[in-house]
Amino acid sequence: AAKTGHLRQVAYDPRLDQHNPHRLGLLGQLRRAITGGELVVFYQPKADASSGAILGAEALVRWQHPEHGLLAPNEFIPLAETTGLIRQLTSYVLATALRDCRAWRDAGHDVSVAVNVSARCLLDLELPVEIQRLTEEHEVPTDRLIVEITESVIMSDPNRALEVLNRLHALGVRLAIDDFGTGYSSLAYLKNLPVQELKVDRSFVTHMRERESELAIVRSTVDLGHNLGMHVVAEGVEDAATWQELSALGCDEIQGYFLGRPMPAGDVIGWLGSHRAL
Ligand code: C2E
Ligand code: CA
Ligand code: CA
Ligand code: CA
Numbered sequence: 217a218a219k220t221g222h223l224r225q226v227a228y229d230p231r232l233d234q235h236n237p238h239r240l241g242l243l244g245q246l247r248r249a250i251t252g253g254e255l256v257v258f259y260q261p262k263a264d265a266s267s268g269a270i271l272g273a274e275a276l277v278r279w280q281h282p283e284h285g286l287l288a289p290n291e292f293i294p295l296a297e298t299t300g301l302i303r304q305l306t307s308y309v310l311a312t313a314l315r316d317c318r319a320w321r322d323a324g325h326d327v328s329v330a331v332n333v334s335a336r337c338l339l340d341l342e343l344p345v346e347i348q349r350l351t352e353e354h355e356v357p358t359d360r361l362i363v364e365i366t367e368s369v370i371m372s373d374p375n376r377a378l379e380v381l382n383r384l385h386a387l388g389v390r391l392a393i394d395d396f397g398t399g400y401s402s403l404a405y406l407k408n409l410p411v412q413e414l415k416v417d418r419s420f421v422t423h424m425r426e427r428e429s430e431l432a433i434v435r436s437t438v439d440l441g442h443n444l445g446m447h448v449v450a451e452g453v454e455d456a457a458t459w460q461e462l463s464a465l466g467c468d469e470i471q472g473y474f475l476g477r478p479m480p481a482g483d484v485i486g487w488l489g490s491h492r493a494l
Contacts (some may be wrong), residue, residue, distance in 0.1 A: 222443075243299055246292055249279055250304050256280050257312045258478035261487070262330070262449065262471040265463045268494035272328030272362065274471065276478045277305070277311040277322035295335055306337050307346065314361065316356040316481050321356065325488045330362035330392065335369040339376050344383035351387075362413065365391060367399025370409070378408070385410035392449070397433055407444060414441040420453025421472070425458060438465050 249255055259273035279287040288294045296302040310331055317329035337343055351358050363384060369377045381391060392413035393406070397420055423430045434450070441448035450462045453472030461468055479487060 223386075230282050242271045242292075242295065245281075245303075246279075246295060246301055248282070250301065250308055254282070255305065255308055256282050256286070256317070257309055258480055259316070259329075259484050260471060260478040261476040261491070262469055263493075264476050265450075265459070265467050265470045266494075268492075269492075270325070270327060270331060270488060270491055271469060272360075273484065274330040274364070274478075275309055275316075275332070277309050279402050293334070297336060300336075302334050303337055303340065306331075306333055306343075310347065311350055311354075312481075316484065317356050319362060320485060320486060320488065321360075323485045323488070325485070326360075327488070328360040328362055329356075330388070332364045332394065335366060335372065335377070338365060338369050338380045339373055341383070343380055344387060344389075347384065347389060348387055351389075359390060362390045362392050363477070364394040364415070365411075366394050367396070370405050371400075374405075380455050381410055396437060403440070411446060413447045413449055415449045415451050415471075416467075418472075421450045421452045421458065421462070424456070425461060434462070434467075435465055438467050443465065 221235060256278045258276045258278055260276060261270050261273050263270050275291075277289050279292050281287050293302070293305075296305050304369060313331050315328045317327070320327055320329075333343075347361070347363075348358075351361060363383075369381075384391060390413065391409070391411045392415055393409070393411055394415050395417040396414045398417045414437060416434055420433045420437075421432045424434045425431070438448045447468045448466075449469040450458075450467050451471045453459050453462065453470045453474050455474055458472075459470055476487065476491075
């Protein structure tokens with residue numbers, strides 16, 4: 217399973233239930249997984265919408281569980297988030313992603329790497345310090361790291377989150393708002409965030425060719441992003457026609473199964489070498 221990237225997907229996992237006695241067992245297992253090397257980072261490429269040139273890849277974590285096989289992030293990220301383990305998990309993914317990005321760069325590919333960082337981690341003033349240290353250690357220019365955040369970041373402690381985001385921005389790290397359009401944040405807040413990239417949520421992209429309402433949302437997001445001086449990225453692009461339509465709307469970058477599925481780290485350099493731009 218690890219090779220094909222096939223993931224087990226379940227809608228509701230009783231093991232994650234707060235009142236389930238197995239939850240403690242799973243928590244212990246996850247703690248061990250983080251330190252014991254059971255977490256695996258896959259990468260999904262991202263391309264320039266008009267030229268097809270590869271700009272970078274997004275790190276997507278999986279858990280190679282000794283009994284359950286390769287687990288998708290939605291099976292364990294929620295548990296990590298509610299227990300505080302997410303901070304350690306994020307450190308692991310950041311270090312791995314920067315190490316891998318360095319290897320791609322050494323192989324002649326000047327590409328960026330994007331890491332998903334949960335809202336909770338963005339309340340930690342140590343995060344920018346750690347990121348600075350890791351980019352130095354792996355000799356990756358800070359502007360080749362993209363931190364993907366969701367709109368929920370501004371809900372719990374907006375001032376603290378803004379402080380952390382400003383420090384990351386000051387380091388030169390790029391920030392992206394993930395799943396844009398699915399949260400509740402006000403547009404007034406958006407303009408105060410030091411963000412360079414908006415990622416249109418897959419749910420809008422998937423149906424934009426059949427539904428006028430989805431198309432309208434994608435079109436407005438592209439315009440909004442551009443008016444705020446941001447790059448707009450569409451995720452979940454599964455066919456050539458959708459890519460073409462997004463490109464016609466002025467969307468800057470695309471990501472999705474059509475370009476490439478998330479792949480194991482060991483496949484990335486080969487994939488980058490064989491990919492041809494449009
Ligand atoms: P996301 O950041 O929105 O990542 C995109 C998800 O959509 C990934 O699922 C990816 O495999 C999937 N996807 C990409 N292209 C397509 C497509 O064309 N069609 C369809 N149907 N799906 C596509 P995945 O890997 O299961 O990750 C799910 C979520 O887990 C991510 O959503 C992200 O929110 C979270 N996640 C993943 N890795 C990390 C991590 O290291 N830290 C944190 N905090 N969250 C993570
Ligand atoms: Ca993401
Ligand atoms: Ca997303
Ligand atoms: Ca998501």
